[in-house]
Amino acid sequence: MSDNIPLDIQVDIIKRLPVKSLIQFRSVSKAWKSRIDSSDFITRYDAQHTQPQHVLVNYKDVDLRQQKYVSILDDDTFPRNKVYVTVSLLAIMLKYSSIIGSSRGLFCLYGNYRKGHEGPVSATGRAVIWNPSIRKSVDVIVPNVACWKRYNRVYETTLGFGVCRETNDPKIVKITHIYRAMDIINDVPWQVEVFSLSGRVWRRPRSNVPRTSIRFGDFKVFKDGFLYWLGRDTIVRNGGLSEYYLIISFDMTSEEFKEVKLPDSLAYYQCLTMCKLRESVVVVKLELERTRVFSVWRMDDGVANSFTKILSINAEGSSLSIMAFRKTGKPIFNMIRELGIIRTRPEFSIHPYTETLLLLDHPDFVIYNKAKRYIAKWKARNRRLLKHSSNV
Secondary structure, three states, X not given: OOOOOOHHHHHHHHOOOOHHHHHHHOOOOHHHHHHHOOHHHHHHHHHHOOOOEEEEEEEEEOOOOEEEEEEEEOOOOOOOOEEEOOXXXXXXXXXXXXXXXXXXXXXXXXXXXXXOOOOOOOOXXXXXXXXXXXXXEEEEEEOOOOOOOOOOOOEEEEEEEEEOOOOOOEEEEEEEEEOOOHHHHHHOOOEEEEEEOOOOOEEOOOOOOOOOOOEEEEEEEEEOOEEEEEEEEEEEEOXXXXXXXXXXXXXXXXXXXXXXXXXXXXXXXXXXXEEEXXXXXXXXXXXXXXXXXXXXXXXXXXXXXXXXXXXXEEOOOOOOOEEEEXXXXXXXXXXXXXXXXXXXXXXXXXXXXXXXXXXXOOOOOEEEEOOEEEEOOHHHHOHHHHHHHHHO
């Protein structure tokens, strides 16, 4: 840019650029790279720049036997405008991986080490925090993961992910809780640990923990600095034990848990899921299984029993389920062929997101373990994987 334009005005101009253009702009000069890579610029850019929404689809290609990631622009062209995303090598190294959460354009994948590569022993996992927009990732060793036999498990480890809205600090929440064995449930303590990218170490928060009788489910949503789980608890009702649904929230800033009660029409119903609709947390209820009628209930500011039914969706004559919602509010069903993707197994996941610069000020390809930072040794030895990674 011209030297006659004040620097502050130049910064305001480049803040209007999309993420990919900014990444290219960093190569103009060392001064601009330093400015764009600064934490202050990243924070201001995310706060001021409205990015178009995308949908990330994760599936397994049955022919290549590989995990694939496709980013689809969520606009009037949906789903035609899609791009196959270059996968982080750290993510490729994961075995049986899955996306455990997304927040502010970052994704958190969890799995184990692939056979043949150095890594922790059993009861230790790996989480990869990944920004597909700028192709950066960091690896976090997850210790003390509850292991169990398939039909005889007592403990379960649940993971959640989100970005603190006050500090822009990505955090992973690990909860080890009881799975069954009701006779000993009161004698088994909870274990809650939090990993923050700034702190680089797992630690136990000082705040409260939920009741030990609560079981966490697979459905979780991150919104406005809070992580929400759809969970279950057991109470004595009508002379016997009865399970009911509730929502457990975790504040990423104060690191406190709270419970959100569902109305009885939802709490004691079996077919519930939870996802995000625009900027709201919604509970989706399958009203009638044979005719596939879904009702969508919006949670109003996390207030107990404050849920409003906002729409009904008729999917009669099919076995569809709602997986996510587009920016327009239109549901995305579990029909991957409608997204123009073939050669896949039925299992896949969908995650709406917007592009971000988060992780730009962090070194790439780093492993965090016990507060120490390691540059992954695989990078020098696995040229084949690196070549494969660049062609995905």
